[in-house]
Amino acid sequence: MNKKTFMIQAVLSACCIITSCSSDTVNGDKEYFTRRQITYVQEDESKIFFFDNEDGTTKVTYDHKYPIQINGDNQAKLTTYVGTVTIPKTFVVEGKTYGKSYRVTSVDEMAFANNTTLTKLTLPESITAFGKGAFTNCSALTDINIPAAIQDIPSACFAQCKKMAAFTMPEQVKTIGNLAFANCANANKIELNEGITTIGERAFLGCSSIKEITLPSTVCKIGGNAFYRASKLTKIHCKATTPPALSDSLGDYISKATLFVPTGSKSAYEADKLWSKFNTIEEE
Secondary structure, three states: OOOOOEEEEOHHHHHHHHOOOOHHHOOOOHHHHOOOEEEEEOOOOOEEEEEEOOOOEEEEOOOOOOOOOEOOOOOEOOOOOOEEEEOOOEEEEOOOOOOEEEEEEEEOOOOOOOOOOEEEEEOOOOOOEEOOOOOOOOOOOOEEOOOOOOOEEOOOOOOOOOOOOEEEOOOOOOEEOOOOOOOOOOOOEEEOOOOOOEEOOOOOOOOOOOOEEEEOOOOOEEOOOOOOOOOOOOEEEEOOOOOOEEOOOOOOOHHHOEEEEOOOOHHHHHHOOOHHHOOEEEEO
16 A cells, blocks of 8 residues: 555444454443544554544544554554654545545544654644643653644643653643643753643652743642652742642742742732742742
């Protein structure tokens, strides 16, 4: 088959290989029996996998939730993403039965998880949502763009992306989930946009290269130990005039950091049981 060819196979035909299995065998996901798998082969022969949403959209998926191939032992065969991958915004599947255009709209849960060979990922602006753990433990990843329409960075989305040096949140992001950037040990620059309202528990746990971070004025809630083990963090600029609600201390190195707050709000932070754990609070 030509490298530029889009291949499509009906999921039901794949299921014929596992006639002795119930729907529970495939991770209990009944959708597996009703949705079509689409395999996009790039020119370098690496593959991207999608699932048809039947409405002209599709999500990037992964092959141990929706198996790509089934062997004789009813096990999914994992095919990995290699090197540099560019996800197309739209693509047309040519087929006797299924010829139509698809628009890529989301990255599924754990879509690229535990990939140790992916170094660069370019995502189209048509993507509006990430699933939990979508890029977790992409240990070789150094370059990725976050599409402008993303509003939620879900739990563990970029956890353990140990080679990523910087993350920039687009303007539409409202929430950062628990462990979203946990153990991104090489990240020395994380830019949080105005508009973020919630930062989850241990969101930046183990981000041991961050020295300084700015919390936007729109933040109203921060989960416990958001910066736990961020051992080089020495400056936190909090733009909120009212101290954001904390469920627990921001982390174990906070007493060594300086907290910068808006002019006229220092007394409010000093009066707060958890914000007052900073030894030094200054106005700016």
